[in-house]
Amino acid sequence: MATTTPTRGVHGSRPSRRAPKPMSPGRQAWRSRLWRFDDKASPYAYIAPFFLVFGAFGLYPLVYTGWIALHRVEMTGLDQMEWVGFGNFSKILQEDEFWTAVSNTFVIGVISTVPQLMVALGLAHLLNYKLRASTFWRTVILTPYATSVASAALVFALVFRADGGLLNWVLGFFGAGETNWVNGHWTSNIAIAVIVIWRWTGYNTLIYLAAMQAVPSDLYEAASLDGASRWQQFRNVTIPALRPTILFTIVISTIGSMQLFGEPLLLEGGANGAQGGTENQYETLSIYLYNYGWNLGHLGPAAAVAWAMLVLLLLIAAINWLIGRFVRKTAA
Amino acid sequence: MTTTSPITAPDHRRVSKAAVRHEPPRRRRFKPGAGRQHHAGPFAYFALVVVGLGSLFPLYWTLVAASRTQQEVLDTTPPLFPGGNLFNNLEAAWEQASLGKAILNTFIVSSSITLATLFFCTLAGYAFAKMRFKGRNMLMTMVIATLTIPPQLSVVPLFMMMSDIGWGGQLESVIFPTLVSAFGVFFMRQYLIEALPYELIEAGKVDGANNLRVVWSIVLPVARPAMMVLGMLTFVQAWNDFFWPYLALNQQNPTLQVALGQLSASYVPDQSIVMAGALISTLPLLVVFVIFGKQIVGGIMSGAVKG
Numbered sequence: 001m002a003t004t005t006p007t008r009g010v011h012g013s014r015p016s017r018r019a020p021k022p023m024s025p026g027r028q029a030w031r032s033r034l035w036r037f038d039d040k041a042s043p044y045a046y047i048a049p050f051f052l053v054f055g056a057f058g059l060y061p062l063v064y065t066g067w068i069a070l071h072r073v074e075m076t077g078l079d080q081m082e083w084v085g086f087g088n089f090s091k092i093l094q095e096d097e098f099w100t101a102v103s104n105t106f107v108i109g110v111i112s113t114v115p116q117l118m119v120a121l122g123l124a125h126l127l128n129y130k131l132r133a134s135t136f137w138r139t140v141i142l143t144p145y146a147t148s149v150a151s152a153a154l155v156f157a158l159v160f161r162a163d164g165g166l167l168n169w170v171l172g173f174f175g176a177g178e179t180n181w182v183n184g185h186w187t188s189n190i191a192i193a194v195i196v197i198w199r200w201t202g203y204n205t206l207i208y209l210a211a212m213q214a215v216p217s218d219l220y221e222a223a224s225l226d227g228a229s230r231w232q233q234f235r236n237v238t239i240p241a242l243r244p245t246i247l248f249t250i251v252i253s254t255i256g257s258m259q260l261f262g263e264p265l266l267l268e269g270g271a272n273g274a275q276g277g278t279e280n281q282y283e284t285l286s287i288y289l290y291n292y293g294w295n296l297g298h299l300g301p302a303a304a305v306a307w308a309m310l311v312l313l314l315l316i317a318a319i320n321w322l323i324g325r326f327v328r329k330t331a332a
Numbered sequence: 333m334t335t336t337s338p339i340t341a342p343d344h345r346r347v348s349k350a351a352v353r354h355e356p357p358r359r360r361r362f363k364p365g366a367g368r369q370h371h372a373g374p375f376a377y378f379a380l381v382v383v384g385l386g387s388l389f390p391l392y393w394t395l396v397a398a399s400r401t402q403q404e405v406l407d408t409t410p411p412l413f414p415g416g417n418l419f420n421n422l423e424a425a426w427e428q429a430s431l432g433k434a435i436l437n438t439f440i441v442s443s444s445i446t447l448a449t450l451f452f453c454t455l456a457g458y459a460f461a462k463m464r465f466k467g468r469n470m471l472m473t474m475v476i477a478t479l480t481i482p483p484q485l486s487v488v489p490l491f492m493m494m495s496d497i498g499w500g501g502q503l504e505s506v507i508f509p510t511l512v513s514a515f516g517v518f519f520m521r522q523y524l525i526e527a528l529p530y531e532l533i534e535a536g537k538v539d540g541a542n543n544l545r546v547v548w549s550i551v552l553p554v555a556r557p558a559m560m561v562l563g564m565l566t567f568v569q570a571w572n573d574f575f576w577p578y579l580a581l582n583q584q585n586p587t588l589q590v591a592l593g594q595l596s597a598s599y600v601p602d603q604s605i606v607m608a609g610a611l612i613s614t615l616p617l618l619v620v621f622v623i624f625g626k627q628i629v630g631g632i633m634s635g636a637v638k639g
Contacts, residue, residue: 038543049512050512053509057509058509061489078495122379123383127380130370135625142625146614147614148571156390163408166410230370259482265593266596269597285484302488306485
């Protein structure tokens with residue numbers, strides 16, 4: 001079968017070899033043209049749904065967001081747009097709340113991503129040993145992934161409660177006083193980071209594990225022949241081999257942390273949640289956007305926030321790229 | 333399997349079966365390497381037990397809190413074992429948050445998104461993996477690039493569009509934007525590159541099959557294992573989606589996550605009832621996860637992309 005030369009496109013179904021002239025020459029030409037058209041057009045037809053859906057519900061709105069950001073649009077009258085130029089942008093840039101949201105998004109992003117990926121790396125290393133019931137362990141650490149943001153945030157909200165919270169109760173055994181986790185700037189950011197870490201560590205662990213198992217074992221054999229300890233092998237063989245994967249998880253986690261919404265919204269719930277705490281102490285950019293658009297009903301500034309997020313994202317991408325280039329240069 | 337040398341133990345059965353039935357080649361990615369040579373020591377097991385408990389405890393505590401009263405949950409010594417108030421709380425949650433409708437809605441949304449994603453992503457994945465056409469690489473790069481665009485950037489106009497075409501607050505507004513996923517296209521492409529030999533497609537064409545026929549009788553059967561995994565991942569994600577549904581839907585017509593968010597946000601909430609709601613929204617997925625956990629784990633490890 002593998003040796004058959006590709007004869008497709010020449011009308012040929014099997015019986016045609018026995019019956020030399022199954023149809024008129026005109027029909028044949030028409031059929032072969034149909035075949036060729038089928039071959040040319042099919043791939044585009046198959047990928048079209050993705051680009052249509054993305055164009056209609058992703059790209060077009062993304063551009064349109066920029067247009068809305070230059071207008072006053074209220075939730076109460078969606079079809080009335082009034083030109084305000086860059087008014088929305090200058091408005092949000094002058095608000096302390098915006099900069100609080102930027103810094104919270106950044107802080108929570110860092111204190112959730114860094115420990116998460118480090119723990120995931122260590123866990124993947126453990127899971128890479130010969131283990132009893134390895135599938136069981138993998139499934140257990142992935143279970144939080146099956147939990148929704150809403151459920152996770154609500155349970156952890158109970159854990160982090162000031163009075164009667166599980167965490168304060170446990171810390172009480174160690175002589176710690178009651179901490180009001182939700183009211184503090186750092187403590188509330190930590191609480192949100194914990195929810196993120198809980199949900200995503202297992203996921204990243206499995207991604208690292210997959211990458212580790214693709215590392216050729218001769219590299220380790222060579223290293224141990226050279227007398228490298230296990231730690232040295234981990235540092236000098238595993239980590240370099242995993243570099244692309246690590247970079248990838250950093251990018252994906254960064255984008256994920258730009259979007260934090262459910263965790264802060266439901267940490268307290270109610271009116272406090274909708275503005276990221278009484279003093280916006282845990283307000284993220286998504287909450288800020290939601291508060292403007294869906295709580296206060298001003299869609300113009302909400303769209304401006306969306307574009308500010310885009311700019312931040314591009315900035316982070318540029319920094320990532322620069323760091324990546326720097327790392328590659330120093331490695332070479 | 334890897335230790336048997338071909339000389340001492342030729343496995344004719346496996347070879348011939350694969351050759352005849354054109355089974356996808358066994359994936360080589362999970363070969364033993366790295367730390368696999370060593371057995372895990374007691375420290376490894378200890379660490380895994382600690383992490384495992386950390387993973388599972390919040391879920392267990394959801395059950396505990398859902399089966400107590402608000403007062404017990406918020407007591408200065410929180411309860412560590414389930415109590416007897418579960419059914420009262422479930423009933424209260426059911427009434428306060430229209431959970432019946434929410435479950436139905438979530439099911440409709442998740443299954444239609446999953447079915448559409450499977451269909452469209454398999455088609456697109458096949459085209460990108462095995463068909464030659466102009467602009468293929470550039471278009472695939474675009475698909476991957478869309479993974480990096482957060483939904484936040486387009487929700488404002490999306491909301492206005494949906495209300496324009498009369499889908500405001502309707503399930504359509506949640507279903508249609510997620511009918512296909514870049515992750516799905518990528519996932520199916522990666523699988524089909526390895527699993528689908530060109531000879532098989534050629535053979536079908538020689539037999540006079542047009543492209544759709546090839547997809548139907550050759551690509552789909554080969555792709556089935558990957559479709560199973562993608563289906564489960566998509567279902568989990570659609571079931572748990574929060575941000576856009578929370579903005580697009582309302583209290584009268586919510587999905588489970590939206591109902592749960594509103595249950596905790598709308599009035600002074602009773603924590604044990606909220607936890608009962610959380611339990612209802614999580615339990616179906618946990619059951620799916622316990623049954624198909626192995627496949628989902630394998631899927632994430634082979635896809636290695638966050639969707």
